[in-house]
Amino acid sequence: MKLPAASSPFAELGLSAALVRAASQRGYVAPTPIQSAAIPLALEGRDIVGCAQTGSGKTAAFALPLLQALDTWRPAWRRTYALVLVPTRELAAQVGETIRALAVHLADPVKVAVVFGGVSVNPQMMGLRGGAEVVVATPGRLLDLVERNAVKLDDVNLLVLDEADRLLDEGFAEELARLTALLPPRRQSLFFSATFPPAVQQLADGLLHDPVRVEMPATPGDEPPAIEQHAVEVDTAQRTPLLRHMIEQGQWPRVLVFVATRYASEHVADKLRRAGLAAAAFHGDLSQGARTRVLAELNSGALRVVLATDMAARGLHIPGLPVVVNYDLPRSPTDYTHRIGRTGRAGATGLAVSFVTAASEAHFRLIEKRQGQRVPRERVAGFEPGEAALPASPPEGGIKGRRKSKKDKLREAAAAGKA
Incomplete structure (x- = not known):
């Protein structure tokens, strides 16, 4: 027997019935620890620093509150509400697919544009024509599109950095600085990362306002579960x-x-x-x-x-x-x-x-x-x-004597x- 939306653990986080239904169809039975901790805070509009291992459900932790906020913000014309920056093409495609799937039951359709390098820029420019409420991008290609006037970032209300440590490892620090300078100073920002080295902390300190740090028990040095x-x-x-x-x-x-x-x-x-x-x-x-x-x-x-x-x-x-x-x-x-x-x-x-x-x-x-x-x-x-x-390899403690x-x-x- 199918549980009504109101009895779902996702509904208890404050999510709408449409998003709870979509989460169920994606096979999400119960929120993961990072989702339980981050989603209510994100719905409150707080800036978040989320530190959790890969495979912990970070994408839904920002995608669900992103879509709920967007569903209540519907201008007469299509503008970019949320920007999600990721380090790789594959992650961009997967994040875009997840956001589209979770938006399927919203009253109004959400246009999600996924842009990354390594392919022709022209189809991506065509995809941005008329605007897109959510843009998922790698930094280099997004800068290219901004310079071509294919996308504007001055209406972005929500910035998400996914795999923030990898963004810096891949040498995107300069591109990130150029992009964030184009964003409105008053916005919500969510950072998610599997590790949190000093460079990521410095980036967060410069971009986030009074953030809440959400760190899961499985810290970066621990053995991944299972x-x-x-x-x-x-x-x-x-x-x-x-x-x-x-x-x-x-x-x-x-x-x-x-x-x-x-x-x-x-x-x-x-x-x-x-x-x-x-x-x-x-x-x-x-x-x-x-x-x-x-x-x-x-x-x-x-x-x-x-x-x-x-x-x-x-x-x-x-x-x-x-x-x-x-x-x-x-x-x-x-x-x-x-x-x-x-x-x-x-x-x-x-x-x-x-x-x-x-x-x-x-x-x-x-x-x-x-x-x-x-x-x-x-x-x-x-x-x-x-x-x-x-x-x-000697036994633990070595061979005495x-x-x-x-x-x-x-x-x-x-x-x-x-x-």
Whole structure:
């Protein structure tokens, strides 16, 4: 039996019946912690700094109050009420799709324009003709459109920065400063981020007025919930055969594999295809159409394996993705968190596997230290690393009283890059 809108947990947050109905149709059973905390504050018109892990429901946390405010603000002509800035094309498309879906039952239709670089600007200019109440954009392309007089920002009442830390990591600081200078000084601003380094805090201090900080218990150093982590020791040259073996033996239906470079994504994908696995590369040099097609085929199951560079680490939502593999380790512990966060989303369980070589062992130990958790080391029969390739991992607390031989010391020095 379908619950009436009034009895929905989303209705208790102060949302309208139309939005509660849309949330239910999107499969939202109950608000996530970030939604429960942020939505009532946003409906009150407060500025918010929201810090929560990827996959925690941040998009709906700003999309629902955005639409409710917009539904009560209906000028005779179409003007841009809300601006949502994001770091990547994929995230822009996904945020736009979510906002459109949640607006479906509002009394008046909402025009949502999604604009990003890497594709022709002309169709996006046509899409903005006549105005759009909500604009979801990457900063560089939005500035281009502003300079072409395709969009005006002087009526924006609500600014949202999604993945604020990634916006700064991607070098958008100058573009953000130019864009925010075009906005009305009196507006509501919502910042959402998985991590909150000093640069993001400085940005928030300059743009937000008396903000409320909403920080979820799962802080950036913690292990993402419902993700089982494993580290597999392997020689560098054996990683591709091992990857193929684990995909086949584990009967993984879909897997996202992170590599360090565009060349590696193409090279490993080609080797897996030659071995009979449906695999494709995913990197920044692909056209937007090609990237969209790869993700659609992974979602549908037409592709079994996608080899991605770190440009895919954030912003991608791949429903029900069961496995993430770190073929190459990420550059930072923060990137590790975002990579493995592609699985185990929305309450589902996930598996994260990292390949650890002799050269990367010291770096993986740093990742473990930053997340405050040791990840079990494993070896796969037939793919064990060569003798003495990796230093033995002692039990917690070490082996008391054991004297280190000269060979032991040489191994440790090699692992730390000192040999």
